[in-house]
Amino acid sequence: MSRTSGLDVPVEIVLNRAREAPTLSDQIAHQLRAGIKSGVLRADDRLPAIRALATRLSVARTTVDTAYAQLIAEGYLHTRAGAGTWIAQTLPESATVVASPLGSALNAAAGSSRPLSEHARRLAEVSTTLLPQKQVPLAIIAPSEEMSPGRAWTQIANRFGRRPWRHAGYGEPQGYLPLREVVAEYARKFRGVHCDADRVVITSGSQQGMTLCAQVLLEAGDTAWVEDPCYTLMAATIAHRGVLTVPVPVDAEGLDVTAGMTLAPHAKAAFVTPSHQFPLGMMMSMARRAELLGWAARTESWIVEDDYDSELRYEGRPFPSLQGMDASSESVIYLGTFSKMMFPSLRLGYAIVPRPLVEAFAGARLLADRHSSESQQAILAEYIREGHYEIHVRRIRGLLQKRRQVLIRECERQLHAYGAVLPCDQGMHVVFRLHDHIDDVAVATPLRQGGLELRAISPFYVRNTTMRGFMLGFGGFTPEAIKAAVKTIARALAQHVA
Amino acid sequence: MSRTSGLDVPVEIVLNRAREAPTLSDQIAHQLRAGIKSGVLRADDRLPAIRALATRLSVARTTVDTAYAQLIAEGYLHTRAGAGTWIAQTLPESATVVASPLGSALNAAAGSSRPLSEHARRLAEVSTTLLPQKQVPLAIIAPSEEMSPGRAWTQIANRFGRRPWRHAGYGEPQGYLPLREVVAEYARKFRGVHCDADRVVITSGSQQGMTLCAQVLLEAGDTAWVEDPCYTLMAATIAHRGVLTVPVPVDAEGLDVTAGMTLAPHAKAAFVTPSHQFPLGMMMSMARRAELLGWAARTESWIVEDDYDSELRYEGRPFPSLQGMDASSESVIYLGTFSKMMFPSLRLGYAIVPRPLVEAFAGARLLADRHSSESQQAILAEYIREGHYEIHVRRIRGLLQKRRQVLIRECERQLHAYGAVLPCDQGMHVVFRLHDHIDDVAVATPLRQGGLELRAISPFYVRNTTMRGFMLGFGGFTPEAIKAAVKTIARALAQHVA
Numbered sequence: 001m002s003r004t005s006g007l008d009v010p011v012e013i014v015l016n017r018a019r020e021a022p023t024l025s026d027q028i029a030h031q032l033r034a035g036i037k038s039g040v041l042r043a044d045d046r047l048p049a050i051r052a053l054a055t056r057l058s059v060a061r062t063t064v065d066t067a068y069a070q071l072i073a074e075g076y077l078h079t080r081a082g083a084g085t086w087i088a089q090t091l092p093e094s095a096t097v098v099a100s101p102l103g104s105a106l107n108a109a110a111g112s113s114r115p116l117s118e119h120a121r122r123l124a125e126v127s128t129t130l131l132p133q134k135q136v137p138l139a140i141i142a143p144s145e146e147m148s149p150g151r152a153w154t155q156i157a158n159r160f161g162r163r164p165w166r167h168a169g170y171g172e173p174q175g176y177l178p179l180r181e182v183v184a185e186y187a188r189k190f191r192g193v194h195c196d197a198d199r200v201v202i203t204s205g206s207q208q209g210m211t212l213c214a215q216v217l218l219e220a221g222d223t224a225w226v227e228d229p230c231y232t233l234m235a236a237t238i239a240h241r242g243v244l245t246v247p248v249p250v251d252a253e254g255l256d257v258t259a260g261m262t263l264a265p266h267a268k269a270a271f272v273t274p275s276h277q278f279p280l281g282m283m284m285s286m287a288r289r290a291e292l293l294g295w296a297a298r299t300e301s302w303i304v305e306d307d308y309d310s311e312l313r314y315e316g317r318p319f320p321s322l323q324g325m326d327a328s329s330e331s332v333i334y335l336g337t338f339s340k341m342m343f344p345s346l347r348l349g350y351a352i353v354p355r356p357l358v359e360a361f362a363g364a365r366l367l368a369d370r371h372s373s374e375s376q377q378a379i380l381a382e383y384i385r386e387g388h389y390e391i392h393v394r395r396i397r398g399l400l401q402k403r404r405q406v407l408i409r410e411c412e413r414q415l416h417a418y419g420a421v422l423p424c425d426q427g428m429h430v431v432f433r434l435h436d437h438i439d440d441v442a443v444a445t446p447l448r449q450g451g452l453e454l455r456a457i458s459p460f461y462v463r464n465t466t467m468r469g470f471m472l473g474f475g476g477f478t479p480e481a482i483k484a485a486v487k488t489i490a491r492a493l494a495q496h497v498a
Numbered sequence: 499m500s501r502t503s504g505l506d507v508p509v510e511i512v513l514n515r516a517r518e519a520p521t522l523s524d525q526i527a528h529q530l531r532a533g534i535k536s537g538v539l540r541a542d543d544r545l546p547a548i549r550a551l552a553t554r555l556s557v558a559r560t561t562v563d564t565a566y567a568q569l570i571a572e573g574y575l576h577t578r579a580g581a582g583t584w585i586a587q588t589l590p591e592s593a594t595v596v597a598s599p600l601g602s603a604l605n606a607a608a609g610s611s612r613p614l615s616e617h618a619r620r621l622a623e624v625s626t627t628l629l630p631q632k633q634v635p636l637a638i639i640a641p642s643e644e645m646s647p648g649r650a651w652t653q654i655a656n657r658f659g660r661r662p663w664r665h666a667g668y669g670e671p672q673g674y675l676p677l678r679e680v681v682a683e684y685a686r687k688f689r690g691v692h693c694d695a696d697r698v699v700i701t702s703g704s705q706q707g708m709t710l711c712a713q714v715l716l717e718a719g720d721t722a723w724v725e726d727p728c729y730t731l732m733a734a735t736i737a738h739r740g741v742l743t744v745p746v747p748v749d750a751e752g753l754d755v756t757a758g759m760t761l762a763p764h765a766k767a768a769f770v771t772p773s774h775q776f777p778l779g780m781m782m783s784m785a786r787r788a789e790l791l792g793w794a795a796r797t798e799s800w801i802v803e804d805d806y807d808s809e810l811r812y813e814g815r816p817f818p819s820l821q822g823m824d825a826s827s828e829s830v831i832y833l834g835t836f837s838k839m840m841f842p843s844l845r846l847g848y849a850i851v852p853r854p855l856v857e858a859f860a861g862a863r864l865l866a867d868r869h870s871s872e873s874q875q876a877i878l879a880e881y882i883r884e885g886h887y888e889i890h891v892r893r894i895r896g897l898l899q900k901r902r903q904v905l906i907r908e909c910e911r912q913l914h915a916y917g918a919v920l921p922c923d924q925g926m927h928v929v930f931r932l933h934d935h936i937d938d939v940a941v942a943t944p945l946r947q948g949g950l951e952l953r954a955i956s957p958f959y960v961r962n963t964t965m966r967g968f969m970l971g972f973g974g975f976t977p978e979a980i981k982a983a984v985k986t987i988a989r990a991l992a993q994h995v996a
């Protein structure tokens with residue numbers, strides 16, 4: 001984020017002076033609070049003097065004074081007589097930062113005389129705190145020979161991949177046309193997405209899709225809604241663009257759109273997981289979908305729909321994609337991935353974008369890394385075109401359905417004293433909700449150190465929550481491994497509540 | 499770039515009020531001029547009123563007035579009585595923009611009611627103006643079966659790639675350790691780079707390396723030196739980070755470091771191609787290297803060394819990398835790629851970074867796209883480890899040396915009336931310098947439309963130049979194809995000067 005605003009801390013404050021906007025001091029307080037929560041502002045960062053900030057923002061000194069006082073009262077700031085105002089070291093409980101600060105490995109690189117920028121330090125924290133899951137039970141994704149695309153893939157790869165240098169020049173940033181064609185057909189057929197190949201942009205997976213969205217749709221200083229709870233790496237991606245992420249609560253119907261409109265009426269974009277909320281698992285209701293699309297059309301905001309595991313629906317009829325419900329075809333960017341159904345090492349996914357944005361996405365992709373491997377794109381295109389992908393998805397769904405039943409049954413059998421599995425018909429994980437008094441982090445931490453990949457739910461929330469629970473992945477593990485893992489959890493819970 | 503500064507145009511002005519800094523009006527003029535040249539400010543953008551900008555920057559009105567008057571005199575701005583100050587539609591000749599504005603394809607997407615941001619429009623221009631070269635003579639890179647890594651690659655790919663899902667979880671953003679190990683060994687041995695595997699970050703090629711550098715080293719509002727002329731996509735990559743790129747002239751010894759220190763003494767980074775200046779081809783002299791390293795150490799600035807085709811040295815002894823000459827090991831980020839020697843579809847390259855920056859690069863990579871395909875990394879690691887890469891490079895070098903001789907001989911034979919080949923001992927292209935009065939663009943444009951990939955040299959320059967010439971790639975073509983292409987150029991030149 002630019003420091004050119006001249007503040008002591010790298011936050012940019014944008015004031016809306018329209019008559020219907022919140023008071024200026026509320027806006028200042030809100031943006032500072034969001035900056036603290038998102039981790040852009042950190043403990044011991046000094047805020048500019050009241051007079052200096054007031055001058056810069058062209059507001060009265062009392063306006064800034066009121067905002068600071070509010071945040072001091074809330075515990076976000078503290079003040080030292082004569083010395084200024086600082087971000088508090090101990091933040092209020094609701095201010096869990098997106099990427100939790102860590103005594104960075106950088107400090108170990110002592111002897112370095114050259115100071116790192118604040119920005120570089122925060123990028124370093126991303127890599128030292130957002131570690132990939134170990135490939136042990138009950139990780140969400142893990143290697144499993146039975147789930148591999150198998151011989152059909154190998155044969156096509158041999159046929160197409162034997163001379164990868166045939167695709168020897170630089171390729172199209174938007175993606176290899178034959179792959180865009182089969183992706184468009186697939187998304188239309190199975191997810192009701194409005195599209196043709198011209199609107200498909202091939203990515204190297206959902207993460208790049210998210211980054212491209214942040215780059216094309218948002219600028220530093222903008223505000224965006226994210227779900228609370230949400231995927232930590234996604235929120236970090238947006239925050240590192242210099243965007244203020246406003247956490248909007250989800251309930252049983254998904255994103256609370258009304259709450260979003262109250263918290264950040266002028267957000268430029270909403271990042272959502274409507275078919276399978278991450279991490280909780282519910283589907284966004286039709287009423288909420290209509291409300292969200294209405295908001296986006298009215299305010300000319302964007303919706304980013306991350307449809308990360310839509311192939312894995314076990315029961316009931318799926319809703320079509322949110323993108324497919326958008327009559328204007330102008331509001332929604334739909335993100336899909338092949339990492340989950342094929343294998344992460346493939347590094348291929350896609351974005352389906354409103355037509356006026358296609359060139360901008362292609363330009364952002366060109367600047368990012370030119371394009372995806374054309375030989376890999378050619379292999380995948382042929383695999384889909386010959387029908388192997390559909391067969392593969394059906395086979396995996398059957399296999400995962402069985403593993404999912406084993407996991408749910410084991411939870412009911414071994415863990416019923418501590419909570420229950422949340423209803424959810426889709427994906428590669430379920431959420432076991434604990435009774436409110438059980439500390440999910442305290443139980444999960446020693447188990448993770450002991451070699452079990454158990455993710456506690458509460459850290460995914462930015463706001464204070466009574467939700468406690470675990471994410472339990474079942475995709476990569478045999479029934480025996482799943483049973484054993486649940487037993488380990490049961491033992492730990494028994495010890496914890498004892 | 500953030501628009502939060504409240505200006506009518508998206509430029510951020512950062513003033514250095516130190517006593518040794520240039521005058522404030524010079525700083526304002528310089529930053530506006532750079533913004534216009536880089537394409538961030540565009541024809542008909544309106545500048546803020548003098549009073550408003552003076553208030554915002556906390557300077558006297560005469561300071562802004564002086565800066566505007568200077569730029570009006572230079573032809574960058576014009577003013578309409580009572581209406582304000584605007585970027586001129588016809589810019590002075592020296593202000594060639596980095597990515598030339600084009601009637602974007604977006605305007606064709608009429609019917610769209612939703613306005614695109616300025617930022618999205620510029621990303622779109624990147625994809626509509628910076629098109630990849632067609633794979634026809636005399637493109638710099640083109641498919642060629644003889645230059646492929648061949649059977650050794652296929653065998654290892656079969657062995658390692660048969661079950662790519664073995665690498666099924668998410669990998670390390672920094673890269674697959676066995677590949678980092680062989681890359682470090684290779685860079686130490688052949689390029690004298692100070693490194694071990696801990697300092698290697700695997701990228702998906704030079705372009706991603708450049709983007710990661712821009713993200714880690716620079717922030718919006720910073721200034722960076724680029725060579726003039728330079729690789730257009732590289733300059734666009736930095737400019738899209740919101741950084742002002744200051745073009746620094748090159749002469750026969752490479753980058754003119756003294757000129758850089760005069761033009762932008764407070765630049766945060768210098769992007770250079772010391773072993774084979776792109777596009778002109780000269781090597782940076784030892785004196786200039788020492789001067790550049792001294793500047794970086796003194797000012798705590800970064801040097802990004804793009805060593806994009808160092809394997810292809812035909813005559814004379816190469817200098818070691820600039821990185822290897824940096825006693826502090828703290829100033830230089832070294833970028834290498836496998837696209838050029840293997841095939842672009844491989845999408846693998848590397849950055850070797852100062853130790854304190856490793857985590858920041860890994861974090862930026864995680865946010866960008868997580869990591870490169872582990873199965874591809876494993877295949878390449880084995881290919882290098884077994885010694886095939888060295889053998890491949892030697893073979894390609896011999897093959898290209900012959901093609902290069904054919905091209906140079908044909909230029910001497912058929913084009914001697916129009917200019918001469920610039921001295922250059924490295925790479926996949928040579929530069930044919932035309933006599934100054936011949937218009938390289940006028941000759942190249944119809945030939946490109948006619949199916950010959952001929953790049954004129956003058957558009958690579960930002961500043962006014964008398965240099966006219968062509969980039970001639972010889973890597974992908976048979977001697978017969980090279981002869982025929984030179985003949986076509988000779989005919990076109992004869993017609994042009996007639």
